[in-house]
Amino acid sequence: MKKNNDAVTAELVAVLVAVSGGEPRVLTRDCSHALPAGPFESSHRSLQAGLRAWVEAQTHHPIGYVEQLYTFADGDRANWQGQRIISVSYLGLTRESESLDIDSVGWQDWYRYFPWEDWREGCPEIIDRQVLPALRKWCAQGLGTSARRQRRQRVDHTFGRDASSWNEEFVLQRYELLFEAGLVPEAERRLGAAPAAPLPGEPMQHDHRRILATAMARLRAKIRYRPVVFELMPPAFTLLQLQLAFEALAGRRLHKQNFRRFIEQQALIEDTGEMICGAAGRPAKLFRFRGDVMRERAIAGSKLPLSK
Numbered sequence: 001m002k003k004n005n006d007a008v009t010a011e012l013v014a015v016l017v018a019v020s021g022g023e024p025r026v027l028t029r030d031c032s033h034a035l036p037a038g039p040f041e042s043s044h045r046s047l048q049a050g051l052r053a054w055v056e057a058q059t060h061h062p063i064g065y066v067e068q069l070y071t072f073a074d075g076d077r078a079n080w081q082g083q084r085i086i087s088v089s090y091l092g093l094t095r096e097s098e099s100l101d102i103d104s105v106g107w108q109d110w111y112r113y114f115p116w117e118d119w120r121e122g123c124p125e126i127i128d129r130q131v132l133p134a135l136r137k138w139c140a141q142g143l144g145t146s147a148r149r150q151r152r153q154r155v156d157h158t159f160g161r162d163a164s165s166w167n168e169e170f171v172l173q174r175y176e177l178l179f180e181a182g183l184v185p186e187a188e189r190r191l192g193a194a195p196a197a198p199l200p201g202e203p204m205q206h207d208h209r210r211i212l213a214t215a216m217a218r219l220r221a222k223i224r225y226r227p228v229v230f231e232l233m234p235p236a237f238t239l240l241q242l243q244l245a246f247e248a249l250a251g252r253r254l255h256k257q258n259f260r261r262f263i264e265q266q267a268l269i270e271d272t273g274e275m276i277c278g279a280a281g282r283p284a285k286l287f288r289f290r291g292d293v294m295r296e297r298a299i300a301g302s303k304l305p306l307s308k
Contacts, residue, residue: 007083010040012051013208015089015215016063018096018107019232022244025096025107026212029058032108034205035212040088051090059105065231066092070214072207087207091215093231110216111251113209115201117171117216118251123163130199131178132159138181168250169224171217175210184209219249236272236286239263 014036016027029036036055044050048066055063069089096107111118116127135155142148158173160166178199179187185203203209222228229245243259263269270290275283 009083009085010047011037011085011087012040012047012054013037013087013089013211014051014055014063014066014092015069015212016055016061016092016094017110017215017219017232017249018094019229019245019248020096020107022248024110024248026110026113027059027061027094027105028108028204029102029105030205031104032106032112032202033208035208037087037208047088048090051088058102060102061094061097061105063092064094066090069211069218072211087211089211089214091218093229095232095234110212113202113204113212114171114175114216116174116199117168119163119166119168120247120251120253123166126200127159131183134183134197134199135159135177135181138183168252169217169220171220172210172213175213179210186210216249220251223249230289233289236274236288238276238284238286240284242269242287 014027016036018025018027027036028034036058038050038054038058040047040050044053047068051066052063055061067090069091072087072089116124116131118124132155139148139151139155142151154177158170158177175184178184181187183199184201185198186207186209204212219228223246229242229249232245233242239260242263243254243256246259247254268289269287272286272288274286276286277283
């Protein structure tokens with residue numbers, strides 16, 4: 001069917017993130033293969049209203065604070081009718097629902113899609129055993145010395161030469177490099193055939209894994225400078241629970257004292273005056289986010305950043 005290049009349709013995509021049991025989770029549909037999404041329709045009074053309508057219709061999960069993530073408008077993004085698709089994505093932080101009443105909807109560990117991104121127990125084995133050997137082979141296939149050198153530089157830049165040079169914010173760059181090298185199943189639409197030996201990591205429909213990678217990178221960048229985990233935490237929590245939430249998102253272990261000093265400098269939490277039985281049965285203080293901080297967050301939630 002010939003594409004109608006003049007037709008453009010807008011799709012709204014939601015990346016809803018939670019942290020449960022110290023693990024980062026993302027809300028999915030279609031049996032874990034897609035993010036909540038739907039077209040922007042004339043009946044929607046705004047993009048955000050349309051997004052909320054689609055999420056609640058598809059997942060029955062209400063959403064609170066969301067911020068615009070990115071607008072994907074690549075020229076080759078089209079549906080089966082040949083219409084060009086522009087995807088406006090949003091990032092939302094929430095707490096995982098205890099139960100969802102739609103069989104095809106569920107919460108998934110986001111490292112299920114990006115197993116090479118979880119460094120909490122050190123460098124994942126998949127990097128040395130599968131990722132880097134496959135990428136070195138791809139580098140060697142470059143046409144000419146210059147192309148091979150540029151490929152090697154990209155691999156070194158995105159995956160790092162060692163643990164000290166790993167940059168957790170390069171989630172999207174790493175995924176796009178693996179896509180270009182034909183090492184993920186989603187590359188089939190460009191290669192015309194499925195990769196002979198795709199890397200572990202569950203694929204998603206359309207370019208939803210790319211959108212998820214963008215959200216992961218955004219969150220990882222934000223938590224380096226200011227806590228943005230308000231909606232992920234229960235009303236009262238221990239400092240250990242807060243640190244585990246940060247580590248889940250960053251995919252890295254944090255130094256306990258440095259983390260607590262960082263939290264104190266931000267002046268975002270206060271002692272509730274209550275205690276709870278913590279690790280090894282030791283009592284631990286319970287904290288909450290300060291009221292003025294939560295009010296500022298509620299106001300900020302109504303102001304969406306411009307599309308990139």
